[in-house]
Amino acid sequence: MKIKVIGKAHREEERNPYNFNQVHYTGPARGVEGLSAQTLSLDPQTYPYDSITLGIDYDAEFDNRGYLVDFRPVSK
Secondary structure (H helix, E strand, C coil): CEEEEEEEEEEECCCCCCEEEEEEEECCCCCCCCCEEEEEECCCCEEEEEECEEEEEEEEEEECCEEEEEEEEEEC
């Protein structure tokens, strides 16, 4: 699925250990007319925060259970 990243955030907390990056994008969703705002969580070891660029297109590939398999910039 091709998405355009319109926002990003890093979430980390030590009390309840979690550490992940989020990308925000718009895309189609069931029951929504037009596009909906969506969030995708990424492993910061695999997809470092600084490597995610706002405003460009990415290929987000999911497996049959909906888990992210690959996330990379679209090559032109």
